[in-house]
Amino acid sequence: MADGAVVIKKIKKGGHDGHHGGAWKVAYADFVTAMMAFFLLMWLINTTTPEQKRGIADYFAPQSIAQTVSGSGGVLGGKVMGEESAHAGGAQSVMQKQSPPSPTSPVKSLATNITQGASGTTQNADSNSNASSTQDGEFAHAAEAIRQAVQDNPDLANLSHQVMLEQTPQGLRIQLVDQDGRPMFQQGSAEPMVYTKKLLAAVGQVIDSLPNRISISGHTSGNDSQGGDAWELSTARANAARTLLQGDGLSSDRIYEVAGKAGSEPLLPEDPSASANRRLSILLMREAPPAPPGHSL
Numbered sequence: 335m336a337d338g339a340v341v342i343k344k345i346k347k348g349g350h351d352g353h354h355g356g357a358w359k360v361a362y363a364d365f366v367t368a369m370m371a372f373f374l375l376m377w378l379i380n381t382t383t384p385e386q387k388r389g390i391a392d393y394f395a396p397q398s399i400a401q402t403v404s405g406s407g408g409v410l411g412g413k414v415m416g417e418e419s420a421h422a423g424g425a426q427s428v429m430q431k432q433s434p435p436s437p438t439s440p441v442k443s444l445a446t447n448i449t450q451g452a453s454g455t456t457q458n459a460d461s462n463s464n465a466s467s468t469q470d471g472e473f474a475h476a477a478e479a480i481r482q483a484v485q486d487n488p489d490l491a492n493l494s495h496q497v498m499l500e501q502t503p504q505g506l507r508i509q510l511v512d513q514d515g516r517p518m519f520q521q522g523s524a525e526p527m528v529y530t531k532k533l534l535a536a537v538g539q540v541i542d543s544l545p546n547r548i549s550i551s552g553h554t555s556g557n558d559s560q561g562g563d564a565w566e567l568s569t570a571r572a573n574a575a576r577t578l579l580q581g582d583g584l585s586s587d588r589i590y591e592v593a594g595k596a597g598s599e600p601l602l603p604e605d606p607s608a609s610a611n612r613r614l615s616i617l618l619m620r621e622a623p624p625a626p627p628g629h630s631l
Contacts, residue, residue: 469546469620473506476540476618480508483536490533497533505546505620508537511601512555512612519612524570530614531578537616538582547590547619550575554596555611569594575614590619 382390477499484490484497496516498509510518510533518530526534541548552568552575572592580586600611 466620469505470501472544473501473618476506476544477501479540479543480537483540484533487532487536489529490536493529493533502617503620504617506618508616508618509601510534510537510614510616512609514609517609517612518614519571519574522567524567524574526571526574526578534575534578535582538579538584541579541588541616541618542582542584544618545588546621547588548579548584549591549593549617549619550579550589551591551593551595551615551617553599553601553611553613553615555600555609556597556607564596565594567594568596571614575616 379387480497480499481494484494493516496511496513496518498507498511500507500509510530512518517527518533519526550572552570552572554564554568554571569592572594576589576592580589597606597611600606600608601613602608602610605611
């Protein structure tokens with residue numbers, strides 16, 4: 335190289351932002367999006383009902399493959415989209431859209447019966463659901479009224495923890511439970527304590543405000559009958575409660591059942607002789623809704 339020659343060195347700058355450029359950011363974003371969609375799908379599967387799952391599946395099913403408009407061969411399994419709901423009965427909707435047969439045709443009678451039967455079943459189901467919700471609300475108000483009545487009465491306030499209230503599929507169960515040193519009945523007897531009579535009067539006022547029938551059952555513990563018949567003692571205690579409730583104004587036609595259970599249904603099965611097993615149970619029964627006019631079973 336000759337002296338005084340000028341050497342120019344060019345440095346090419348890379349545009350690769352690290353080793354792989356920015357492509358990893360796109361891949362990571364796709365991964366996060368996929369995971370979000372996956373967890374959203376898992377959440378939907380766990381929170382939707384079978385009917386909603388079927389509705390979603392039917393919505394995305396290709397309608398062009400349907401072979402029939404009714405019966406089980408179609409995509410919707412005999413159901414079409416109606417104005418009333420997303421899944422109206424297929425038979426009912428088809429019958430309304432097709433021209434009716436002649437009045438003397440047996441097909442018309444059969445189709446009418448099927449349509450009315452499907453409609454009646456749906457209406458009955460809705461009625462049962464509404465009636466159940468109404469009764470749940472009434473039972474909740476009744477339970478709160480009983481708690482308030484016991485707490486507001488100075489003679490009963492110390493018994494509040496001995497009153498157990500529970501909604502069950504059978505109805506509102508009200509249990510007056512014994513405690514050591516504070517039983518509901520005299521030992522080995524069907525004679526209620528003075529505070530038990532006051533407690534039953536407070537409970538009876540709330541029960542009398544509802545039309546439901548009641549079932550009364552007495553329960554004893556393993557050592558409550560003092561050598562006598564626990565079945566007779568528990569029955570006598572339940573009957574004594576019935577007498578007091580009727581004396582406070584409860585109508586006799588509201589009494590569905592008076593039963594003695596002895597120790598067959600202990601509240602604390604692990605300790606048959608526990609005082610809590612001695613109790614008086616009053617069930618405010620869940621009633622079926624009245625049949626609509628013209629309905630026959």
